[in-house]
Amino acid sequence: MTPTPLYLDCDTGIDDALALAYLLASPSAELVGIGSVSGNVSAAVGAVNTLDLLALAGRPDIPVAVGAHDPLVRAFDGGAPHVHGANGIGGVVLPTSGTAQMDETAAEMLVRLANEYPGELKVVAIGPLTNIAHALRLEPRLPELVAGITLMGGAAMVPGNITPVAEANIANDPEAAREVLAAPWNVTMVPLDVTMANVLEEEHRLELLASENPVARALGEMLGYYYRFYEGIFGRACSAMHDPLAAAVALDAVALRTAPVVHAEVDAGNGPGRGQTVCDLRGMHVGYPEQPGAHCRVVLELEQDFAPHLMDVLLGRVPAAIGARNS
C-alpha cells in the first residue's frame, strides 16, 4: 500500500504533539509537509515545537513552514498558556532541533503540495483555519486538487470551550473557518461532541512516562500540565483528545458510529454565536436523511473508545490505521 501524502496544519500545542506523534507512527500516511498557525501558541513558537518534536522522533526530514501569525481580520490573542503552558508544550524542554524552517509560508506549502500530489493529498487541520483560508485564496482550485480535509474544530450539540457555543480553533478565526466550510470540498469535522467524549486518563499518562520511547515520555510529561487544566472541566486528572482524534479520523483508523453529512456554516458575526459551527442536525431522530448539496461530515460518535487505539499507536504496539478500524 502506498502511503497517503498528508499535509498537517497545526498550532503545536500539547494535543497537536499527540497528533503529530500519532501520524509519525502510522505507515499508512506520509507527512509531506507541516504548516504552523497561531492558536494555542504563535505560529512561530508552534513551528519550533513541531521541529523539535520531529527531531526527537528522528524525522528532521519533514519540512515545516511557518504560517499566519494573525487571524484573517483580528490580531492573534496570545494563545492559551493556561491550557498548554507558556511554551505550548506544558513547560517541557525538548532538545533544540536546529532544523531550518521552509522559506515558503504554510499556505504556499499547502498549494505547492496540492499541485505535487493532485487528487491525493489529504489535509489535516488541527489549529485555527487561517492558513487553509489563505491557501484557498492563493489557489481557488485547491478543493479539486486535494483529496479532502479533516479538521478538529467546532461544537455541534455540545457546549463550546471558548464561549457557550464556540470551540477554540473556530473561535480563533471564525472568518477563516467560514471560508473553509463554504468551499466546495469534502470536509470532515471532528468537533467537541466526539473529542470531549474520548478521554485520556491518568493511567495512560503513567504508561507514556514509563515508555522507553523519548517521544512517548515527552508526551507523558506534557500531559501532566494538560491534565491540570482539564481537572477544572472534568473534575479529575484527564484530558480530551481533540487533535489526535482528528488525525485518526483522517486516516480512517477509527470506526464512526454517527457522522452525518450535513449543511454546516460558521457564524462569523459579532453576536453571542460568533465562532459557532452551525450544523443542520435536525434529522437526528430519523437517521439523518440526505441533504442535497451538503459536503460536511460531522463526526459525533465513535464505535469504540479512542484511548486504547491511541495508546497502542503511541507506544508502538500497533501501527496506526493498520487493522485498527475493526480492532
Add this chain to the structure above:
Amino acid sequence: MTPTPLYLDCDTGIDDALALAYLLASPSAELVGIGSVSGNVSAAVGAVNTLDLLALAGRPDIPVAVGAHDPLVRAFDGGAPHVHGANGIGGVVLPTSGTAQMDETAAEMLVRLANEYPGELKVVAIGPLTNIAHALRLEPRLPELVAGITLMGGAAMVPGNITPVAEANIANDPEAAREVLAAPWNVTMVPLDVTMANVLEEEHRLELLASENPVARALGEMLGYYYRFYEGIFGRACSAMHDPLAAAVALDAVALRTAPVVHAEVDAGNGPGRGQTVCDLRGMHVGYPEQPGAHCRVVLELEQDFAPHLMDVLLGRVPAAIGARNS
C-alpha cells in the same frame, strides 16, 4: 392551599390547547388572564381558539386579551399551518363561544394583573415573547411584580426546529426573547431539549378520543393533525409536548433531573444563529457550578416521562400538581 394566580400567554395552537386544558384541570393554579400572540396562528385567531376552548371547558369566565399581531421588528410570517392546520387546531371545528375579548391588549392585561397580584402572579409564556417584551416596556418594574416566568422555547444542546439552531417561539421574535431573557427576573426555560424527549404516542391519542370529556376528545382530534407533521420528525405517529410541559414545569408538577441556572441570551443578529438561545452549559461535566448573576433555569431533563402525568390530568384521573411531583 390558595391557588397560584397565573397569566398564560399563548398562540393557540394544538400544543397550546393541550397546555390550556392541563392548566384548567389544575386546582393549584388559577388562570386569571390569558393573552394571545401571533405565532402558530395570528394573535386574533389564537384568541378565538382560546375562547372556544374555554367555553368547551365550561370556563368562559376567564378573560382573554388579544396581543401583538407582529413581532417587535418584523412582520408576522403567517404562522405554521403545516404543523397546526389553517385554523391552528388541526382543522377541528369547535362550538363558537361568542365570548367577547377584553378591550385591553395582552401586554396591558399582564401589567394590570401583575399589579393586582403583586409578588404572586406566575407568567407562563408558550408563544413568541412579543407580548411579554411589550409588557416589560410598559412596566419596567414587571420583573419585581411577578413571581417568575416560565417559557416554552429555545434549544440548548439539541437542534432547533425552524433553523439548525433556532426554535419556533424564539425564532418568531428574537428581539422580544432577547429582552425577556435579559430582564432581571427568574426565567425558567423549557426548551426542545426536554420537550422533544417527552412524546405523546398513538395510544394516548386514542385514549383521549375515547374520553367522555369533550375537551379531551377535541384534543385527540387535533393530535391526529399534529402527529402527521411529527411523523416526518420522529418517523412515527406521535408528537412532542412542548407547551403542556412548560405549563407543568410552571406548576412544579414534574420533578426535574437536570435544570441548571445559567447565563442565557438570545442571538437577535442576522447571521446563521438568529433566534438561538445561547445557554452557558460548559459546566456540564462537573454538575453545573453556580454562575453568579445567572437567572435563567434551563430545563434539560425530567426525572420521569411526562406523558403518563399529562394523560392523568387531561383525563381527570388526577388533578395537576397534586402529589404529581413524586408520582
